[in-house]
Amino acid sequence: MGQQVFQNEYFTVLVDERMGVVRTVRNDKPFASIEELDVVFAQLGDALDALGRARYGLLADLRAGPGRNDPQFEAAMLRLRPRWVGGFRKVGVLVRSTVGLMQIQRHGRHEGDERVVSKDEDELLKYLTQED
Template identity: 60%
Template structure:
């Protein structure tokens, strides 16, 4: 995360795949993906269900969501893609704004495809500063 003079985001939930941090000053919830691959689709579904439960408890409409997938292992097999397509709306809806921080242009392109599929507007970039500006803008 970038250097700021504001207090550090607070850890609110973590498992082997995700860390959830809340930056109350900026009104941003961070979902930071680890590099650990999912062992199965069942594990993916269980982890995302727990993640969504955590996000529900925070009050989504109060926050922007920053999803940092820079460390995520690449995967695009059909069963994984289908599971993500079912899960994404539940995960991403309800926030003031959504932004995704990717590692590469290829990652940006994959996430842009996801955005077209599920119709949830989001900024997808490799530039953390630009993403933070977007997520903290009013309107």
């Protein structure tokens, strides 16, 4: 789906102009350190900024990502998540498990962001492409 506009060791970013959706795909490589998160999310954030976030819905595909919820990681992601998902018209998060779904929903409630979390890609694409 879409044209690849960015890739690093952890993420691939694809843009579907026709649908108005940016897809960030997390791969299965674990982060080596918390410090590495800052570098990775700076790169990812710069790539997303260059697209003009407000024009798009974001589909964050986390299905391949390794599960992690230790306190240091959670604190770093709380700080870095806005650099990833902030500024998009709508945000949908695609997960592979119920545990992942519950974790992302918990983040959304804590952070006050509106995002739809699902294991169903078609449901998320429908949400991201429907007019407000």
